[in-house]
Amino acid sequence: TANWEFWFGLLENYKAEFGDCLIHNRYVTQSGHKLGFWVGTQRKNKASMINHRLELLNKLDFVWDVHQWQWARGLRELSIYKKQFGNLMIPLRYETKFGYKLGSWAEKKRSGNEILTNEQISQLTELGFIWDVQSHNWDKGYRELCKYREEFGDCLVLNKYESKSGYQLGMWVARQRTERRKRFMTADQTKRLNDIGFVWEPLNEKWERGFNELTAYKKQFGDCRVKFRFKSPSGFGLGDWILSQRKNKKTLSDEKIQRLNDLGFEWSVVNPN
Numbered sequence: 001t002a003n004w005e006f007w008f009g010l011l012e013n014y015k016a017e018f019g020d021c022l023i024h025n026r027y028v029t030q031s032g033h034k035l036g037f038w039v040g041t042q043r044k045n046k047a048s049m050i051n052h053r054l055e056l057l058n059k060l061d062f063v064w065d066v067h068q069w070q071w072a073r074g075l076r077e078l079s080i081y082k083k084q085f086g087n088l089m090i091p092l093r094y095e096t097k098f099g100y101k102l103g104s105w106a107e108k109k110r111s112g113n114e115i116l117t118n119e120q121i122s123q124l125t126e127l128g129f130i131w132d133v134q135s136h137n138w139d140k141g142y143r144e145l146c147k148y149r150e151e152f153g154d155c156l157v158l159n160k161y162e163s164k165s166g167y168q169l170g171m172w173v174a175r176q177r178t179e180r181r182k183r184f185m186t187a188d189q190t191k192r193l194n195d196i197g198f199v200w201e202p203l204n205e206k207w208e209r210g211f212n213e214l215t216a217y218k219k220q221f222g223d224c225r226v227k228f229r230f231k232s233p234s235g236f237g238l239g240d241w242i243l244s245q246r247k248n249k250k251t252l253s254d255e256k257i258q259r260l261n262d263l264g265f266e267w268s269v270v271n272p273n
Helices: 004-018 035-045 049-061 066-084 101-113 118-127 133-152 171-179 188-196 202-220 237-247 254-263
Strands: none
Touching: 004 035, 004 049, 035 202, 049 171, 066 101, 133 171, 133 188, 171 188, 202 237
């Protein structure tokens, strides 16, 4: 029952607080007034509205075009999300506290099913919008792997390893081996991983590392009698590796057994503590 000027005052208050007039149709003020419904009514009555009211709304940057409103609303919610979470990795089913389906809105923009103007594309890009989620996720894992390699000197990441930032790098690394096996990986991704020494067959790689460590040990000490808890200068658990070879001799290839024999490996010796 309030007059038009009263509702316009509520709209001014909203603009002063939020910086725009992008009010969703279910918005209710703290005092219980359905300002969203009133805004919708102004759009419907624009053609019959008196000039004075029209001018007041225009000066307030009132949004008359619904499509423009929808775009501006989505862009604003996107900005709010980035300020809150620091990124634009929006879950598909994410909704704002007012029920706005921002995840769905973002997915429609990147799907290619919706025609965007160059200006809209620029607005999203400048905000840091992620156009290709899969590529973005892969690049993040790759960067984490490069950090790991820089710190530890290799790409032999344990399956349960998490980076200091909490990123589950071990799972990502294991997934790359699966993707390549199923031929889902691109040639560029394969090349980038090969360039940093990615280990596609970790069991063979670990065995070769153990054999090289044992070779270095014999060169230094003259035998292969490694203590059970011995670790090489690089931190490799050579004692554990030696014990594993004895326990799993039946599963070793003839080639590996021969290489160990040639090195003077003793299969029946029990490592001292």
